Amino acid sequence: MNNTKQQTQSFRQRTTDFWNIFVKNEATIRKMIDEKAEANDLIEELKTIIETAFFDVAFEVGHNGTKHELILSPNGNETVLKQIRYLLNRRPDEVNELWNFYAAKPAMGHEGMVLSIYDKDISAEDFTVYTNLEEERKLIHIEVYAPKLDDLEDNMKFNTLFIMLDLFIGELYTMEYIGTVDFVEIPKRKDQESVSLAKMHAYINYLIEEHDWDKSKDPAASYVVYKATPVEDSEKLRDDVFIGGSSSYDIIRQLRDEDIFPLQDLREDGVYMGYIFYDNHEIEQSEMVNFRADIEDKIEAITSPQGIATATGGATGQNYSYIDFMIYDLDAFLEIAKEVMKEYTVSPKGFAFFDDPETKIIF
Numbered sequence: 001m002n003n004t005k006q007q008t009q010s011f012r013q014r015t016t017d018f019w020n021i022f023v024k025n026e027a028t029i030r031k032m033i034d035e036k037a038e039a040n041d042l043i044e045e046l047k048t049i050i051e052t053a054f055f056d057v058a059f060e061v062g063h064n065g066t067k068h069e070l071i072l073s074p075n076g077n078e079t080v081l082k083q084i085r086y087l088l089n090r091r092p093d094e095v096n097e098l099w100n101f102y103a104a105k106p107a108m109g110h111e112g113m114v115l116s117i118y119d120k121d122i123s124a125e126d127f128t129v130y131t132n133l134e135e136e137r138k139l140i141h142i143e144v145y146a147p148k149l150d151d152l153e154d155n156m157k158f159n160t161l162f163i164m165l166d167l168f169i170g171e172l173y174t175m176e177y178i179g180t181v182d183f184v185e186i187p188k189r190k191d192q193e194s195v196s197l198a199k200m201h202a203y204i205n206y207l208i209e210e211h212d213w214d215k216s217k218d219p220a221a222s223y224v225v226y227k228a229t230p231v232e233d234s235e236k237l238r239d240d241v242f243i244g245g246s247s248s249y250d251i252i253r254q255l256r257d258e259d260i261f262p263l264q265d266l267r268e269d270g271v272y273m274g275y276i277f278y279d280n281h282e283i284e285q286s287e288m289v290n291f292r293a294d295i296e297d298k299i300e301a302i303t304s305p306q307g308i309a310t311a312t313g314g315a316t317g318q319n320y321s322y323i324d325f326m327i328y329d330l331d332a333f334l335e336i337a338k339e340v341m342k343e344y345t346v347s348p349k350g351f352a353f354f355d356d357p358e359t360k361i362i363f
Helices: 011-034 039-050 078-088 154-169 171-177 197-210 249-256 261-268 285-303 330-341
Strands: 058-063 068-073 099-102 114-117 120-123 128-134 139-145 178-183 194-196 224-227 241-246 272-279 309-317 320-327 349-353 356-362
Touching: 011 039, 011 058, 011 068, 011 078, 039 058, 068 078, 078 249, 078 261, 078 320, 114 154, 128 197, 154 171, 154 178, 154 197, 171 178, 171 197, 194 197, 224 249, 241 249, 241 320, 261 272, 272 285, 272 309, 272 330, 285 309, 285 320, 285 330, 320 330, 330 349
Parallel strands: 068 099, 139 178
Antiparallel strands: 058 068, 114 120, 128 139, 128 194, 224 241, 241 309, 272 320, 272 349, 309 320, 349 356
């Protein structure tokens, strides 16, 4: 694989550089927005600044009538959402007076709004949304009747729909509450529950109140407990896992599907997803959780306040226990982790990357 560990500046440093450059250039950006500069010129100006931190991230910029706005989009990726929030949470106070910042696309659609895409003018009225509520998982599965899109290829149809969902319910609601999505070719029965796309945001808010869903539910903060079947006769790290929990379950799912490319994209930005591992044979079963929590707490007490890394979960295997981290400064993290792990006599112990478990750093 293409290992970029030694080639990419840490995201912690890239974040500092981004805000230094943004502060120096934001007046120019505001002037270009106010004077309605050529869109391509504005995008290029902003792209140069944003690429200080991100190799590739979607963004929008504008003015809401009161303040200028910069919207960064994770494109439905929960881990990228955490990365964006990490950057926005470290902005200097001086930019808040003139700017609003968003870590995902807010709901901005309204009745009568028209989206021009694929040589079509699309509005919320072109969609009938049939809903099926899965209360246990707090999800809304939807089927959509949109005959105006019938002549488009499937990828274009779904792209148009998700753009409209982001516009009318916001990207975070799309990520958190929308389950399966499909199109239907003919309208459903009149007694089938449906809602107009323009009223979908209000409908979700109603469900949150009616079913007592957590109002502050956040796709980047959701914690999933999962079970796994250990791989027999495998010495590969994490193949022994039988239970775990994660606030970055999208990463666990991607690895299960052998899709490591999103993690390699993070490496381009100097962000790493990895884990501390240690032999757990001599740890009493009843003490495994507390033992792991003690290590995690000690590391996080140092790394989190400095913006070096945050814990995202952990797992227990037949041979090893694991503590997972999202890391913004790899060199600093490894130095701290090594020092903390010196306090524990378990062996072997070390660190590995989710997308490269064969490359182990032994402590």
